[in-house]
Amino acid sequence: MKILHTSDWHLGQHFMGQTRQAEHRQFCDWLVTQADAHQIDAIIIAGDIFDTGTPPSYAREQYNEFIVALHRTGTRLVVLGGNHDSVATLSESRTLLAQLHTQVIPGVAADPEQQVLVLPRRDGTPGAVLCAIPFIRARDVLQSQAGQSANDKQLSLQTAIHDHYRQLYAMALAKREALGLPLPVIATGHLTTVGASASDSVREIYVGALEAFPTSAFPPADYIALGHIHRPQKVGGLEHIRYSGSPLPLSFDEARQTKEVLLAEFTPQGLQRVLPLEVPRFRHLQSLSGTLAELQVQIRDAAQSGSAEQTVWLDITVAIDDYLSDMQGKVLAMAADLPVDILRIRRARGNAASVMQQQSKLTLDELQPQEVFSQRLQSEALEPQLQQQLMQLHDQVIDELRTEQA
Known part of the structure; x- marks a missing residue:
């Protein structure tokens, strides 16, 4: 039997x-x-x-x-x-x-x-x-x-x-x-x-x-x-x-x-x-972590397992000590034209605490509106595409306000 x-x-x-x-x-x-x-x-x-x-x-x-x-x-x-x-x-x-x-x-x-x-x-x-x-x-x-x-x-x-x-x-x-x-x-x-x-x-x-x-x-x-x-x-x-x-x-x-x-x-x-x-691996999932320079190499290596029909799904943790205004955009740009889909981008927890401590010393007068909004977005566990759309919507609203004030 x-x-x-x-x-x-x-x-x-x-x-x-x-x-x-x-x-x-x-x-x-x-x-x-x-x-x-x-x-x-x-x-x-x-x-x-x-x-x-x-x-x-x-x-x-x-x-x-x-x-x-x-x-x-x-x-x-x-x-x-x-x-x-x-x-x-x-x-x-x-x-x-x-x-x-x-x-x-x-x-x-x-x-x-x-x-x-x-x-x-x-x-x-x-x-x-x-x-x-x-x-x-x-x-x-x-x-x-x-x-x-x-x-x-x-x-x-x-x-x-x-x-x-x-x-x-x-x-x-x-x-x-x-x-x-x-x-x-x-x-x-x-x-x-x-x-x-x-x-x-x-x-x-x-x-x-x-x-x-x-x-x-x-x-x-x-x-x-x-x-x-x-x-x-x-x-x-x-x-x-x-x-x-x-x-x-x-x-x-x-x-x-x-x-x-x-x-x-x-x-x-x-x-x-x-x-x-x-069971064969029908789609590859990978978690990547590192600095932006390290991630660029890792994403290219991960792409070797993907195809146009079955892309590789990635979960990315960015290890950076300095504030980066467009972290999402920079990571997404690395994956352009590669058979990968980035499903989540996060900042490393240890670095995030350090960054927040540095940011807490800054006043709103020292930051641009885009920087404030970008920092707030990066503190949320949102999908990269949604973060990018919200950032674009924010920039559009700021431009319209500036036009009205002019």
Whole structure:
């Protein structure tokens, strides 16, 4: 039995105003190719198929096109809801998608039996029993109780999630016994576990209730396919409890991560091996830092990884000690005619404090209006294009005022 474990696609994501549509299309095409080449029996998406509960129409179209393409390969699909996903959105097409060998578990079901699935091999024979556990919202497993402290609520939620896993695992064992076959048991989850390493793009999902689920609370399944954390990793060093991570870097601090999907192979005795399949880098993201002279070289080097169709996205931190009236313009000029898009320009924090200290000694009489406005803009985390537009608008207003005074 061969399973591909993936998660956190975030279809429809806008990254600092930029769409990821082309990258997601390339990833979906690549994944279908891998499923066919490795003769995968089933793909499990462990939550966050969409970036928001109301994904744009093109994201829904990508989702449907992927399912149709995957169906042609003979590989089945299991989609679990994540904290970014809307239960209603995933539910609306689940009956139709079932005809394409896709089983969707949007949220915790009223009947737990609906979350215990027998995954067939490509030849149709039973290959594994799956405890299909999506993102668990507190209201799914708990009733609010008056007078509970924050610690009490956290413990209650942890206990309720543990009980949900234990219940489904017991049902999976019963189903395996009824089939009379030595099938591996797989479980899923979309949550933070103790010891997992997150990134900037991961949002806390149990704020004020559950910070992380203890690894020891998972049932003794042969493999536990987790989602929510975007960096691929073993949990607690355990081979069988894994985060696949996101297939695309979803923040600049993920740019250097190797993205992957996990090929888990099973025999009747259990998990045989886990083979990471590295996801190609469809677009390069880079964080650059240095003086203007250093950045000019770095931007040119970064451009070597880009093309007119797939530009490199840059996050730039400028290390300068002296006040620069047109820092944004100078940096943008370096990227002119290069296959790069600068998504953010910032002044280095250490230098910013020094610059502000120097500026605090100046009076308004010593500064030109343009300099005052430029300093104010640079203190804000605005996109370069917006800063440039605001600067141009400021200059236009100043010119009109001067014309009226004349």
